[in-house]
Amino acid sequence: KQEVTQIPAALSVPEGENLVLNCSFTDSAIYNLQWFRQDPGKGLTSLLLIQSSQREQTSGRLNASLDKSSGRSTLYIAASQPGDSATYLCAVKSGGSYIPTFGRGTSLIVHP
Amino acid sequence: GAGVSQSPSNKVTEKGKDVELRCDPISGHTALYWYRQSLGQGLEFLIYFQGNSAPDKSGLPSDRFSAERTGGSVSTLTIQRTQQEDSAVYLCASSLTSGGPDTQYFGPGTRLTVL
Numbered sequence: 001k002q003e004v005t006q007i008p009a010a011l012s013v014p015e016g017e018n019l020v021l022n023c024s025f026t027d028s029a030i031y032n033l034q035w036f037r038q039d040p041g042k043g044l045t046s047l048l049l050i051q052s053s054q055r056e057q058t059s060g061r062l063n064a065s066l067d068k069s070s071g072r073s074t075l076y077i078a079a080s081q082p083g084d085s086a087t088y089l090c091a092v093k094s095g096g097s098y099i100p101t102f103g104r105g106t107s108l109i110v111h112p
Numbered sequence: 113g114a115g116v117s118q119s120p121s122n123k124v125t126e127k128g129k130d131v132e133l134r135c136d137p138i139s140g141h142t143a144l145y146w147y148r149q150s151l152g153q154g155l156e157f158l159i160y161f162q163g164n165s166a167p168d169k170s171g172l173p174s175d176r177f178s179a180e181r182t183g184g185s186v187s188t189l190t191i192q193r194t195q196q197e198d199s200a201v202y203l204c205a206s207s208l209t210s211g212g213p214d215t216q217y218f219g220p221g222t223r224l225t226v227l
Contacts, residue, residue: 020140034216042205043116043218089155092217098143099171100216102155 002027002094006103013110021075023090028068030091033071033076034100035064037086044089047074048075080110114138116219118204124225125194133189133222137206144181145207145216146189147209150200161187162209166186 003026013019023033032051036044044054048057050073058066061078077084087107091100115138125131137144146158157171161181172178176194183185191198201221207214 036218041223043118043220044205044216046217049215056136091155099145099157099160099168104154 002030002092002097004090004092004101004102004103006088006090006106007105008106010107011109013108015080015082015111015112016074017080018074018078019080019108020090021077021096021108023073023075023103025071025073025092025093025101028071029095030068031095033064033066033093034091035062035073035074036089036091038089039086039104047088080108082110082112084110085106116206116217117127118202118206118219118222120222121220122225125227126227127196128193130190130192130226131224132195133191133202133224134204135187135189135204135219137204139185140153140219141206141208141217142184143207143209143214144187145199146187146199147203147205149203149221155203158189191224194224196226199224199226213220 005024007022032053034049035047038044050057050066063076066073087105089102089105091102093100119134142163144161148156159179160168177187178193179189201223203221205216207216
């Protein structure tokens with residue numbers, strides 16, 4: 001059974017810092033890995049999706065990497081802004097399953 | 113274009129009553145998922161629909177929970193005889209298909225409070 005862990009659970013940084021959020025998974029046979037952000041009281045917004053054959057994906061100030069062999073993905077946020085404050089979740093879709101497994105998320109606060 | 117919509121956005125009900133939650137997926141998306149998010153918990157998978165195939169109900173927590181998807185589009189999640197532990201945010205997501213690289217798009221959720 002796939003298990004997904006996100007560390008740290010919470011993070012508070014000053015504006016302008018570059019930061020890294022971590023996602024680890026136990027079964028390396030995955031289809032894809034998706035990063036989401038969730039604002040308080042809202043649904044999830046997709047940020048980046050990395051297919052199993054890819055090593056990384058980039059969108060603006062966000063870069064997500066995937067290392068299947070070590071069961072890890074990182075989300076890098078450059079030059080953080082207060083508007084980046086949200087909970088970030090990763091979800092892993094494993095081989096042979098249509099149901100993604102979600103981590104519990106990292107709650108990020110970027111203060112001015 | 114229109115995203116995934118859910119209604120109602122908030123629902124307050126009394127213990128023992130039945131509730132229906134609605135999800136309108138993105139047009140053309142064949143895969144539809146229901147999740148539950150309780151305070152301080154991660155996303156809990158409930159049920160998954162793919163086209164006209166039989167749904168995967170493996171995540172439903174009890175037989176009080178059921179869901180339908182009519183015409184391969186709109187889905188309704190029904191909770192019978194609600195209990196206080198059913199209080200949570202119920203999220204719906206759709207994707208173009210269920211396999212491979214397809215991105216999941218989430219609705220805003222329905223916040224259910226059982227008094």
